[in-house]
Structures are given as C-alpha cells and as structure tokens.
Amino acid sequence: xxxxxxxxxxxxxxxxxxxxxxxxxxxxxxxxxxxxxxxxxxxxxxxxxxxxxxxxxxxxxxxxxxxxxxxxxxxxxxxxxxxxxxxxxxxxxxxxxxxxxxxxxxxxxxxxxxxxxxxxxxxxxxxxxxxxxxxxxxxxxxxxxxxxxxxxxxxxxx
Amino acid sequence: xxxxxxxxxxxxxxxxxxxxxxxxxxxxxxxxxxxxxxxxxxxxxxxxxxxxxxxxxxxxxxxxxxxxxxxxxxxxxxxxxxxxxxxxxxxxxxxxxxxxxxxxxxxxxxxxxxxxxxxxxxxxxxxxxxxxxxxxxxxxxxxxxxxxxxxxxxxxxx
Numbered sequence: 001x002x003x004x005x006x007x008x009x010x011x012x013x014x015x016x017x018x019x020x021x022x023x024x025x026x027x028x029x030x031x032x033x034x035x036x037x038x039x040x041x042x043x044x045x046x047x048x049x050x051x052x053x054x055x056x057x058x059x060x061x062x063x064x065x066x067x068x069x070x071x072x073x074x075x076x077x078x079x080x081x082x083x084x085x086x087x088x089x090x091x092x093x094x095x096x097x098x099x100x101x102x103x104x105x106x107x108x109x110x111x112x113x114x115x116x117x118x119x120x121x122x123x124x125x126x127x128x129x130x131x132x133x134x135x136x137x138x139x140x141x142x143x144x145x146x147x148x149x150x151x152x153x154x155x156x157x158x
Numbered sequence: 159x160x161x162x163x164x165x166x167x168x169x170x171x172x173x174x175x176x177x178x179x180x181x182x183x184x185x186x187x188x189x190x191x192x193x194x195x196x197x198x199x200x201x202x203x204x205x206x207x208x209x210x211x212x213x214x215x216x217x218x219x220x221x222x223x224x225x226x227x228x229x230x231x232x233x234x235x236x237x238x239x240x241x242x243x244x245x246x247x248x249x250x251x252x253x254x255x256x257x258x259x260x261x262x263x264x265x266x267x268x269x270x271x272x273x274x275x276x277x278x279x280x281x282x283x284x285x286x287x288x289x290x291x292x293x294x295x296x297x298x299x300x301x302x303x304x305x306x307x308x309x310x311x312x313x314x315x316x
Contacts, residue, residue, distance in 0.1 A: 009167050010278060056214055056234055076214055076234050078247040078257050087257050089236040089247060099236050099245050101259040103280050120168060120278040122261050 001143055005131055010121040012131065015114060016143050020150035022106035022113040024157075026083035028149055029053075029104065035061070038145035041138045044071070053081040059088065075099075090119075098126050159301055163289055168279040170289060173272060174301050178308035180264035180271040182315075184241035186307055187211075187262065193219070196303035199296045202229070211239040217246065233257075248277075256284050273301075 001016040018025060028034045032048040040046045044063040049072070051059045060074035075089040078101075086104040091097075103118040121127040159174040176183060186192045190206040198204045202221040207230070209217045218232040233247040236259075244262040249255075261276040279285040 006166075008164075011168060011280075056216055058214060076236055076247075078234055078249070079255075085255070087247075089234075089245075089259065091236070097237075097243070099259070099261070101247065101257070101278065101280075103257070118280050120259065120280055122169075122259075122276050122278055 001140060003136065003139070005127065008124060010124045010127045012117075012119045012127060012135070014117040014119075014139060018113045018115060018147055018150055019111060020113055020154045021111070022083045022108040024150045024153045025106050025113055025115060025146070026081070026086075027153070028146055029086060030081055034149065034153075038149045039142055041134065042141045042145075050074075053077055053086075055080050095129070098122075098129075100126065100130070159298060161294065161297070163285065166282060168282045168285045170275075170277045170285060170293070172275040172277075172297060176271045176273060176305055176308055177269060178271055178312045179269070180241045180266040182308045182311045183264050183271055183273060183304070184239070184244075185311070186304055187244060188239055192307065192311075196307045197300055199292065200299045200303075208232075211235055211244075213238050253287070256280075256287075258284065258288070 001014065004013045005011070028038060030053045032051045035048050035051065036046050039061070040063045044065055047062045047064065049060040049062060055077060057077045058074065059077065060072065062070040062072040064070050072093040074091055074093070078087040078089065083106055085106070088102045090100045090102055100119055100121045105116045107114045107116070119130070121130065159172065162171040163169070186196060188211045190209045193206050193209065194204050197219065198221045202223055205220045205222065207218040207220060209219070213235060215235045216232065217235065218230065220228040220230040222228050230251040231248060232251070233249055236245040236247065241264055243264070246260045248258050248260055258277055258279045263274045265272045265274070277288070279288065
C-alpha cells in the first residue's frame with residue numbers, strides 16, 4: 001500500500017493492488033453486507049446505516065468501539081458508482097462542516113486490480129487532521145481485510 | 159476580487175467583498191430566478207434547469223451562447239445550504255467524470271460580506287483546465303453582476 005500526502009497540498013492518494021477482478025472490489029464497496037466485513041480498524045465494529053449507490057444516493061456508516069461509542073460518517077454519491085469508479089462526499093459527525101470528496105478507481109490488468117483512493121479537502125489543515133486521526137492504521141487494517149474478502153469471493157466464484 | 163491558484167495544488171480560492179448582507183448573497187445563490195440574473199459570462203444566457211438547495215438536492219444549469227449551443231453543469235448539495243455556507247459537487251457535461259467540490263462561505267462584518275469560493279479538484283490538471291477555460295473572465299463578469307444584483311435587492315429592501 002502506498003500513501004502520498006504532500007506538504008501543502010490538501011489531498012491524500014492511496015494505492016494498493018489486489019489479485020482479484022475489479023467487479024469483486026466494487027461489490028465490496030457497494031453491498032452493505034460486504035462493506036461491513038472489511039471497512040475500518042480491526043477493533044471497531046461497523047454498522048452500515050444507509051448505502052444507496054446511485055447518483056444523489058446517501059450513505060452513512062458508524063464505527064463502534066468496545067464501549068459502544070459510535071463514530072459516524074455520511075455523505076452522497078456523485079454519479080452512479082461503477083466497477084470503474086466511485087465518487088463520494090464525506091463528513092464526520094464529530095467534525096461537522098468539514099466536508100471532503102473521495103474518488104475511488106478500480107483499474108484491472110492481467111487479473112490484478114489497482115485500487116486508487118484520491119481524497120481532496122478544502123484545507124491542508126483538514127487533510128492533516130484526517131491523516132493524524134489514525135488514517136494510516138485504519139487503512140492498513142481495512143485494506144488487509146478487503147484483500148482477504150475479495151480473495152474469498154474469488155475462490156467462491158471458481 | 160482575489161484569485162489564488164498555487165502551482166501544484168489542485169485548488170482555486172476566490173474572494174470578493176460585497177456591501178450587502180449575506181442573506182441577500184445567499185438568496186442570489188439559492189433562488190433560481192436570481193441565479194439567472196448574475197451567473198456566467200455576459201454574452202451567455204443562463205437557464206437554471208434544476209436547483210434544489212438542500213442536502214442531497216440536485217442542481218443543474220446551462221449557459222447558452224448566441225448560436226444556441228449549451229454548456230451544462232450539474233451536481234449535488236452536500237448539507238443544507240445556509241447564509242453561512244454552501245457545499246456543492248460539480249461536473250461539466252462536456253468533461254464527464256471530472257468532478258470537483260465547491261465551498262462558498264459568506265462572512266458578514268459591519269455591513270460588508272466577504273464571499274469565498276473554495277474549489278478543490280482530484281488533479282492539478284483538472285484545476286488547470288478549469289482555470290484555462292475562461293474562469294477568470296467568467297468570474298469577473300459574474301461577480302460584477304452579482305454585486306449589482308445584491309445592491310438592487312438591498313435598495314428594494316429599504
């Protein structure tokens with residue numbers, strides 16, 4: 001997994017390769033029951049409150065810690081999500097007003113799909129808070145679980 | 159009017175002051191009949207096809223040149239627009255897939271409202287195309303018409 005967060009630029013770009021077709025990665029992002037199986041740090045439980053993957057559709061999910069405290073995010077899909085790309089606005093309930101935009105692309109070549117997550121913010125300070133808030137740890141855990149999930153789905157499909 | 163577009167940063171920040179209360183500026187952004195009176199270059203006619211200023215609401219407008227050729231933009235509102243701030247996704251029909259996010263804030267002090275338009279893109283190249291596509295000219299014309307409009311609305315309200 002590669003993370004690029006350049007100084008002075010309100011953006012984070014994450015790339016990672018998966019040995020799976022992009023259709024399976026897309027399903028892992030678009031089907032609530034699958035999202036629940038990989039998204040978020042290992043010690044938090046995810047509840048997908050809403051997930052309507054179409055232009056103007058809303059999404060909302062909450063990460064719960066062991067004490068039952070919830071950390072909810074929500075936003076909208078811009079454009080109909082496809083196995084090529086997903087565009088979503090994001091807002092963390094604990095930081096209302098700090099909105100950011102996320103582009104996820106799935107690029108498949110010879111059975112390997114490169115996932116790119118491109119996130120842009122209105123201010124470098126917003127980006128820095130996002131990175132400081134455990135992004136790296138959460139992403140590594142999420143991507144490892146996503147890898148496991150799409151491999152399992154690929155096996156089941158064989 | 160001040161425009162900041164730093165090299166290597168996928169962002170444009172525009173600021174301008176108006177001698178009018180922010181409620182009037184907000185109305186000029188949120189009411190289709192008023193939007194039509196100021197938005198866009200002087201030589202193009204604006205048709206507001208859709209404008210639903212609430213969280214998840216859609217907007218769409220088309221600039222028509224004298225030959226009748228249309229240039230349409232569309233997107234979604236993230237969060238309910240208020241006289242403090244408006245957050246919108248944007249996409250130009252002639253550049254499908256190039257989505258960007260716009261934050262407009264209205265900051266009023268002593269009868270003067272500072273409008274800030276903060277636009278972020280997924281790539282510096284997208285920002286550069288946006289700037290090269292006549293942004294400066296269009297913005298200057300729009301802001302001058304907006305100034306005239308809010309001054310007239312302020313006079314009518316007296």
